[in-house]
């Protein structure tokens with residue numbers, strides 16, 4: 604059986620461990636997979652730039668220049684993966700039933716192989732008459748997106764496709780998120796002395812019940828047509844020392860998922876308002892909230908031509924692409940905020956971030972062919 608060169612490249616990428624070392628201390632990171640990608644781009648005749656974003660963690664940016672000036676299109680994909688706990692042979696690509704299994708197969712070495720395959724097909728098919736194509740393989744999306752931040756600091760494009768897995772639909776929007784810490788404070792005392800003790804955990808209970816009704820309100824609001832409603836959930840809670848004592852502290856980490864158009868610190872403002880109300884009801888109540896980390900939601904400008912152009916390109920390549928929204932956050936928000944209108948488009952599969960992960964072989968090839976068609980049209 605002759606294996607498509609893009610699929611052979613995908614197998615190579617899966618076989619190289621590129622677990623994100625910020626997620627899993629001591630993990631290998633992206634250096635080796637970046638070398639493989641740089642070699643692929645050089646072999647295809649692209650100009651390759653390698654920049655260390657953090658020690659041992661390089662972005663690879665390759666450029667295919669057209670023969671005359673014109674628009675610049677970017678393809679962007681992350682080359683780190685999440686950890687491999689519970690997987691038997693995470694870096695051994697396995698073919699079964701038209702799928703390739705392995706860590707990162709769907710998230711997102713399938714998309715990276717497709718964008719590299721597209722660049723190669725364009726270069727070998729006579730290059731671009733006009734404009735240029737930038738192919739960006741970036742580090743650290745699964746943690747803090749150091750790679751995308753570094754990319755937009757140096758590179759510009761008129762539009763971008765982030766090849767995260769979308770089942771070959773064109774995703775024009777995704778949610779954002781905010782991680783918030785709330786702490787309630789009490790007073791430690793012997794469990795037999797209610798006059799002295801102030802229970803920080805029960806006080807957090809008041810916060811939790813208000814958070815629950817806030818979540819109900821958020822989910823009762825009119826839904827975004829592609830993304831549904833905003834929401835929140837309590838993620839981690841900690842407090843208390845021993846059975847016989849009043850706890851003096853309780854801490855809660857919560858996640859608020861946000862929609863385009865919401866204020867940038869919506870979740871934090873809501874938490875602060877809840878605490879203010881609880882203080883008004885009970886002068887002894889003590890607690891505060893802080894924003895730990897957050898990422899903005901994203902939606903491409905409705906009038907932008909990129910989504911329709913990509914749907915056309917995908918249709919010409921044999922996909923039935925629709926315009927959709929994705930719930931998960933992506934680097935498209937960073938590109939979009941930097942003035943590069945972006946969409947997501949990538950192959951289908953299943954099991955991202957779980958022990959059994961695969962990507963559909965046919966989808967990887969269709970994704971590549973759609974990207975080729977888009978680049979030809981967009982740079983014309």
Ligand SMILES: [Zn+2]
Pocket residue numbers: 681710711744767
């Ligand atoms: Zn991803």
